[in-house]
Amino acid sequence: MSDDIRRLSDELARDPSSLVFIQLGEELRRSGQLDLAMRVAVRGLERHANDADAHDLLARIHVDRAELTAAHEEWSTVLELAPGHLGAQKGVGYVLFKQGRLVEAERYLSAASEQNDGDPSISTALHMVRRMLHFSESAAAGTAGDTASAVDPEPPAEAGRRVEEEARRLFAEILGEGEQTALLLDASGLVTAGVYITEDGRDVAQEVGASLAGIRDDAARASAQLGLGKWASVTFETEVATVAMAPVHEDSLVLVAAARSVPLGLVRRVLLQCGRRAGAWLETTS
């Protein structure tokens, strides 16, 4: 048992009417003790039936237990108690997305995004949903005859597969068959588009993204601190490669890595092209 869980348990034992059960339930959920977290949340709700954050906790526990319908019900209760609750909007959006109800998911995620524009998990999910909607609607329009109402939109799973493929191949045309690769990363370093395959065939895109999480802020701070204005790019050279990156859109980063044999000027040109492509792609769904 972690120190935090022990401390919160003691606190709740001293004052069973305390709202500390929400923190305790969350800690238990994060540590994977879902049954215990559920008991704590349900017992707490017996005393605090109208507490929105308590219902939010219960909803997240349900999601972790793959009980999406129950999670949806809890988040609906949260939104009745606290209209506009960010966690509930995000949560309902997630559940609807998982259930393939893309139009409704888009509505909730949009509302969440308007409240917290800086949350990369919301913007990434919203982007995914909007691209899936785009493919669904395109498929429906493409097959629509005179009986539009009878047309089935592309199934969400198929639309999702196409979005993933589109993201993977976003830079393929620019990169061609050359010894270079490109990635689009969100503010937390998660890969939004592109691939990074090493010489031995491993896809290390996520590792590269994680290692660069925060570099956009570092570059912006360094430039601002020195009065250098907005940063345009960061390039680094290693023994075997050149890696160049630039900010894209509001919170993303595009990265190009090329073999050392590729001239630096060409790497920068490719970076510029990839940046434009990524910006346009993100713009279509913002």
Place this chain on the structure above:
Amino acid sequence: MSTTQFTGLMASLTRQRGVLGCLVVSERDGIIVDADVRTGVDDAAVAALAAALYRRARLCSEAAGLATVNFLQLEAEHGHICAAGRDDLVAVVVAEKGAPVAQLRTAILQAVELLA
């Protein structure tokens, strides 16, 4: 002004056109080892931020299996930060927009050979 083992290295860099300052910093913690910067340049901030950037580049390179980072450049609207490292030490140059970056790159790569 006292001389240090890095005085020669920094002199070779600060005499380049457009250079506003030069520092030797520890990559691990961003602490200044030696510095020669123009008045108005916040050397402690430059050191910390440049070390952080260099560290991220090194971690990225490790994640992608790209071997050791030799040189880093940040390009901004009104100037550049260039850095090259060896072991835990990083030589950092702050230069104005018109500075000849290709020459600076060569100079800093030569200078970094003196870091130890």
